[in-house]
Amino acid sequence: MTGSLVSPATRQRVRDLATPIARALGRLGLTPNALTVIGFLGTCVAAYAAASQAWLAAGVLVLVFGIFDLFDGTLARATGRVTRFGAFLDSTLDRAGEAVVYIGIGVGCLAAGFELGSILAPAALAAAFLVSYTRAKAESLGFGAGSGLANVGLAPREVRVAIIALGLLTAVGSSLDGLTIALGLIAVLATITTIQRILHVRGQSKEG
Amino acid sequence: MTGSLVSPATRQRVRDLATPIARALGRLGLTPNALTVIGFLGTCVAAYAAASQAWLAAGVLVLVFGIFDLFDGTLARATGRVTRFGAFLDSTLDRAGEAVVYIGIGVGCLAAGFELGSILAPAALAAAFLVSYTRAKAESLGFGAGSGLANVGLAPREVRVAIIALGLLTAVGSSLDGLTIALGLIAVLATITTIQRILHVRGQSKEG
Numbered sequence: 001m002t003g004s005l006v007s008p009a010t011r012q013r014v015r016d017l018a019t020p021i022a023r024a025l026g027r028l029g030l031t032p033n034a035l036t037v038i039g040f041l042g043t044c045v046a047a048y049a050a051a052s053q054a055w056l057a058a059g060v061l062v063l064v065f066g067i068f069d070l071f072d073g074t075l076a077r078a079t080g081r082v083t084r085f086g087a088f089l090d091s092t093l094d095r096a097g098e099a100v101v102y103i104g105i106g107v108g109c110l111a112a113g114f115e116l117g118s119i120l121a122p123a124a125l126a127a128a129f130l131v132s133y134t135r136a137k138a139e140s141l142g143f144g145a146g147s148g149l150a151n152v153g154l155a156p157r158e159v160r161v162a163i164i165a166l167g168l169l170t171a172v173g174s175s176l177d178g179l180t181i182a183l184g185l186i187a188v189l190a191t192i193t194t195i196q197r198i199l200h201v202r203g204q205s206k207e208g
Numbered sequence: 209m210t211g212s213l214v215s216p217a218t219r220q221r222v223r224d225l226a227t228p229i230a231r232a233l234g235r236l237g238l239t240p241n242a243l244t245v246i247g248f249l250g251t252c253v254a255a256y257a258a259a260s261q262a263w264l265a266a267g268v269l270v271l272v273f274g275i276f277d278l279f280d281g282t283l284a285r286a287t288g289r290v291t292r293f294g295a296f297l298d299s300t301l302d303r304a305g306e307a308v309v310y311i312g313i314g315v316g317c318l319a320a321g322f323e324l325g326s327i328l329a330p331a332a333l334a335a336a337f338l339v340s341y342t343r344a345k346a347e348s349l350g351f352g353a354g355s356g357l358a359n360v361g362l363a364p365r366e367v368r369v370a371i372i373a374l375g376l377l378t379a380v381g382s383s384l385d386g387l388t389i390a391l392g393l394i395a396v397l398a399t400i401t402t403i404q405r406i407l408h409v410r411g412q413s414k415e416g
Contacts (some may be wrong), residue, residue, distance in 0.1 A: 095341055110327065143296065
């Protein structure tokens with residue numbers, strides 16, 4: 001029930017790799033919150049590319065800014081500048097960025113006359129949002145304190161970013177089959193993750 | 209900055225009206241959580257109506273189940289059965305229901321050959337979700353404890369339900385202008401609300 005497609009060990013290894021780059025960005029004078037905002041703006045460019053059916057560019061940008069998103073938190077931790085507002089801004093703009101990408105993909109699919117994609121994109125958006133919402137709401141009510149719920153569920157953000165980037169990168173030709181599969185996969189995995197989290201919270205509430 | 213289109217006094221008056229009905233539903237043997245699930249399923253029917261371009265039916269159902277949503281919490285409070293899991297389930301299924309309605313509207317617009325609507329629907333969905341997410345995330349981080357953030361912002365859920373229901377009800381003829389305005393209005397108001405909440409949290413973090 002609590003399995004994820006990304007292990008905590010992998011997560012830690014990625015963080016270790018990100019630290020020197022994050023510190024270098026910090027030495028350029030960038031604050032963690034500035035990195036958060038730059039990452040969001042970059043993601044908006046990715047969404048614009050998708051809306052323009054520049055699928056390859058969109059895929060590369062989603063991947064680049066998906067990785068870039070590691071640096072704000074890493075820099076904050078490495079330089080002792082972790083703040084609650086920083087965490088709030090990071091999470092909120094992560095959600096906004098993810099939403100903008102799916103909307104961009106929906107617009108691109110519509111422009112390409114690919115109706116299924118423009119229906120699956122908002123479905124993936126909604127399901128992905130519910131995954132994040134369940135965690136935030138549960139924690140606001142005192143469930144799964146700290147990162148308790150973060151490890152519950154198959155499709156956390158990094159998995160979703162990888163799937164959608166792959167889907168975009170396979171859309172280079174005229175076929176959007178890969179993108180369809182990616183959007184459908186995210187919608188299904190994220191819905192399952194949401195159900196897993198609801199059941200996890202119900203289990204916690206019965207223990208308490 | 210903290211103005212809402214619904215005053216706390218109005219909110220209380222509506223709750224007072226809802227109490228006898230909620231108690232009556234309770235006497236039928238329905239639990240607060242059962243009412244939450246019934247409300248979600250009803251909202252799914254509304255979404256199906258919208259997807260089928262049965263706009264009038266969709267508008268009526270959105271309104272009916274928007275009001276129905278008052279009864280779970282009211283029954284829980286009136287009978288001393290307020291639980292953290294109940295609050296979590298209610299909030300999560302409210303989000304899921306709202307998402308399903310916008311997806312249904314998007315599908316209906318697409319089927320009607322009304323592309324603008326099928327782009328605005330996911331935009332309204334994303335913006336509405338961000339309003340709820342910012343509150344849950346801020347509270348999970350210890351900001352705006354209790355209902356602190358609930359009164360921040362122009363477009364809380366009841367306002368969004370009223371706008372979208374009106375938009376659907378005006379779509380009876382062949383014109384979808386009212387629905388377009390409703391979707392655009394929600395996207396704009398909810399985006400402003402999200403920005404209001406981010407600034408509110410930043411203000412709180414500077415005080416702390």
